Amino acid sequence: MSVCYIIFSPSLNKFYTGITQEPVHIRIEKHNKHQYGAHRFTAKATDWELYLLLEAQSYSHARRMELKIKKMKSAKFIRDLKENLDLQSLLIQQTI
Known part of the structure; x- marks a missing residue:
């Protein structure tokens, strides 16, 4: 299953949007452990937490949502x- 996810860092007060086919909790753990490299945006913090998860029909659909x-x-x-389910539905429909 492909998803578009948004994580939030309280220490940075910043969001990060990404896509994955692996379980999201594993992906967040990798971000927090800087497994994507010290030069990446998510390496600036170790307190990333899931903010929003959007299921996609395919990996390319997840990528279009991310973009x-x-x-x-x-x-x-x-x-x-996050607060507006209609806006989530609109985003999903616009990016199919």
Whole structure:
């Protein structure tokens, strides 16, 4: 199963959006342990936690959702996305 996920770091007060086919808890653990390299954005913190998970129909669908969220460049959009199921549905439909 492919998913688009958003994690949040309280110490940085920042979001990170990514995609994966592996279990999300394992992915977050890897981010927190800096297994993607010390030069990556998520290496700036060790307190990443799951904020939002969006299931996708395919890996390419998850990628399109990720790119749309990143294109918005807005923490407000991400917060609205978590609170508004209609907005989540719209995002999923727009990126199929």
